[in-house]
Amino acid sequence: TxxxxxxxxxxxxxxxxxxxxxxxxxxxxxxxxxxxxxxxYGPDLMPALITCWAVLRAPAGRLLAAMLPTLVPMLRRDKELDITDTQADLLMKMSAATIDRKLAGERKKMLPRGRSHTKPGSLLKSQIPIRTWAEWDDAVPGFVEIDLVGHEGGNAAGEYCFTLTVTDISTGWTVNRSVKNKAAKWVFEALEHVISVFPFPIIGIDSDNGSEFINEHLLAYCTDHEITFTRSRAGNKNDGAHVEQKNWARVRELVGYLRYDTPAELELLNQIWELDRVFTNYLLPQQKLISKTRHGAKVSKKHDQPKTPHQRAIAHETMRKRPIITMNAAFKRIKPAALERQVL
Incomplete structure (x- = not known):
């Protein structure tokens, strides 16, 4: 006590x-x-998530999340995903932050195998190009920027292949076509091919000041077909910000910086571009910059919701019915996993 x-x-x-x-x-x-x-989201969902991520070439979570509701049904249809309806519903609802967290380990595994750390850098630091704004309206599908990418492999001697990149400013729709050299004749033929496979009419072309673009043949073609033809300022190579970005994101990222100079390599490049044209425009979502504000040293950027060029094109108020039907029909025929295996 x-x-x-x-x-x-x-x-x-x-x-x-x-x-x-x-x-x-x-x-x-x-x-x-x-x-x-x-x-x-249990461990049983990880294989399916990794498959979706790999099919779209390892995009960031915010881009993959936007595409999962479309991609998952397509992969299940093609027997590429063996999951239940409940698992599919969960996968399609997964947030961008959860995706990034779940795939952090897989992303690290990719880096040692040669995933490029190179960034576009000054490619995107462009200024406003000179255009006739009374005629040019890049908010409407059909106004494109064009540029050439050289495949000299660090050695500019001799003849080597170039790739023509054509990017629609409004939708991001991009088509590539390689040529044996940058002679105006071959570039014009490549541009004609690009125009023929574009799902909607091209009504405006903006190029740099290279002789492969600024020539009477192309000017006459644009005049005959009532296409607005403008050029960037002399000495400002990066005026075409949209197409310069695609040069890096699509061409350099996919075929690298090697030298391509043989007929066989030229044929292979164009086979890649034909497959990648479908993949890029129908399956890869993109974000567009809406606004950019500066507060002292800090720059705040606001982007729109990720959408594929196909989604942007069919949703545009000026798009005619026939191109929409054509694009939707092409989309229904796509087998994403099989297409990606063909490209890579």
Whole structure:
């Protein structure tokens, strides 16, 4: 009782509570940790998520999340994903942050195998090109920027292939076509091919000041077909920001910086571009910059929701019915996983 008396005096507890506390001190209660909440996305979903991510060439979570509701049904249709309806619903609802968190380990595995760390850098630091704004309206599908990418492999001697890149500013629709050299004859033939495979009419072309573009043949063609033809300022190679970005994102990222100078390599390049044209425009979502504000040294950028060029094109109010039907029919024929295996 002496110990009990001292405990009551020191703590001010009631005598009965102090007695109970002493008894409990001799046999401490082991508190078992409560089980956490059952994870919404279990490990059984990881193989399917990795498959979707790999098919779209390892995009960021915000881009993959936007495409999952479209991609998952397509892959299930083609027997590329073996998952239940419940798993498919969960996968299609996964947020961008969850995707990035789940795939962090897989992304790290890719890096040592040669995934490029090169960034576009100054390619995107362009200024406003000179255009006749009374005629040029790049908010409407059909106004494109064109540019050439050289495949000299670090050695500019001799003849080597070039790739013509044509990018629609409004939708991001991009078509590539390689040529044996940058003679105006071959570039014009490549441009004619690009125009023929574009799903909607090209109504405006903006190029740099190279002789492969600025020539009477192309000017006459644009005049005959009522295509607005403008050029960037002399000495400003990066005026065409949209097409310069595609040079890096599509051409350099896919075929690298090697030298291509043989007929066989030229044929292979164009086979790649034909497959990639479908893949890029129908399956790869893109984000467009809406606004950019500067607060001192900090620059805040606001982008729109990720959409594929196909989605942007068919949703545009000026798009005619026939191109929409053509694009939707082409989209229904796509087998994403098989197409990606062909490209890579």
């Amino acid at each position: 002496r110990i009990l008396d001292e405990l009551v005096d020191l703590t001010g507890w009631h005598r009965d509570y102090a007695r109970q506390a002493l008894r409990n001190a001799l046999t401490p209660t082991i508190v078992k940790p409560k089980p956490g909440r059952k994870p919404v």
